[in-house]
Amino acid sequence: MPDPYTPSPNVAALRESATIAVSARARALRAQGRPVIDLGAGEPDAPTPPFVCDAAAEAVANGATRYTAVEGLPALRAVIAAEAVERSGGRLALDAGNVTVSTGTKQSLFNACFSLLGPGDELLVPTPGWTSYYEIAGLARARAVAVRGEEARSLKVTPAALAAAATAQTRALVLNSPCNPTGAVYDAAELRAILDLARARGWWVIADEIYRHIAYGGGPAPSALEVATPEDRLVVVDGVAKAYAMTGWRIGWAIAPSGVARAMTALQSHTTSNAATVSQYAALAALTRREESGRAIAAMLEQLAARRAGAMAILRDAGVPFIEPAGAFYLFLRVPGDPAAEPGSAFAARLLEEREVAIVPGAAFGTPEWVRISFAAPTDQVLEGVRRTVGLLREWV
Ligand code: GLU
Helix, strand or coil: CCCCCCCCCCCCCCCCCHHHHHHHHHHHHHHCCCCCEECCCCCCCCCCCHHHHHHHHHHHHCCCCCCCCCCCCHHHHHHHHHHHHHHCCCCCCCCHHHEEEEECHHHHHHHHHHHHCCCCCEEEEEECCCHHHHHHHHHCCCEEEEEECEHHHCCECCHHHHHHHCCCCEEEEEEECCCCCCCCCCCHHHHHHHHHHHHHHCCEEEEECCCCCCECCCCCCCCHHHCCCHHHCEEEEEECCCCCCCHHHCEEEEECCHHHHHHHHHHHHCCCCCCCHHHHHHHHHHHHCHHHHHHHHHHHHHHHHHHHHHHHHHHHHCCCCEECCCECCEEEEECCCCHHHCHHHHHHHHHHHHHCEECEEHHHHCCCCEEEEECCCCHHHHHHHHHHHHHHHHHHC
């Protein structure tokens, strides 16, 4: 029987998430018995710290099985606001009214884009940029405008490039540091320069800081909240997924001016309502039991740093150029070939079929001549996967 479905205009142009699709493909091949090394989706391979799991079990035993407020548990929102105030050195006057908790940081981004953008608006997306920014802008009936980063600056964008790409329709800019897929980190001066430009132009800035704790320069990466306030038209999205190894719990949040927070909550009241109650309690434990969390983050960072060093050594020895990641857990490499022919996609497909290594084609991030390798996987697999990548690159040219 022919499939009776014709896509509604809401989703007609929507492309499935490539980062998720790569992992699904790797899982399917594994299920067929093929020993695929999955360096695709960005997901810590560490388990959630046991104290977080125990706190969640205890919460359920104590009856945490019902709805919470749409915007999240007051205690969780308060601790998120308090941490942000602390991060700003006490400069910001934020409280729980500025925080909306959602089902993963992806929903917070969706809520923010949907609440801030409308038909005809333009969202500046530093490119390469995470795949979902482009699609979420489209769902909000806005247009994502790719602003290419400079290779000499780890593919980071400059205020000048953003200003050049702006039009009268520019409404917002997404700023992701540490960056997925490059691992590039904007230092405080770079953040300030971009936020100053946005303030001067009246743009909203959606700062995606989900990788903030995963940085290799000592301490977390600088936050937009250190150089600007939500009243400057700033929305910061973050979550527990990466730093606390809690991807499956689906807890993210947005810190925003209270009007935006209310709009996002109203939107969420018609989509998912509150994020899963048990997960909110788990996140509360992760955020409040800071000593234990700190130890877990430090242990994960140590492991990631060793993998990063090992993988970079293999690439350097082979003379393969790449973006040195100052944060997150990705290596971003250029694949020789005509960008119009999407060499990154052809390369990733061949690497999977012939060498059984899953990586993400750069086309997903607006850069079809690159590929992304995640090093958040067991060390032996990361090193072997990078060796096989180098092997195929040698044959590629
Ligand atoms: N953000 C991660 C990645 O880029 C997880 C998958 C996704 O949500 O895109 O791989």
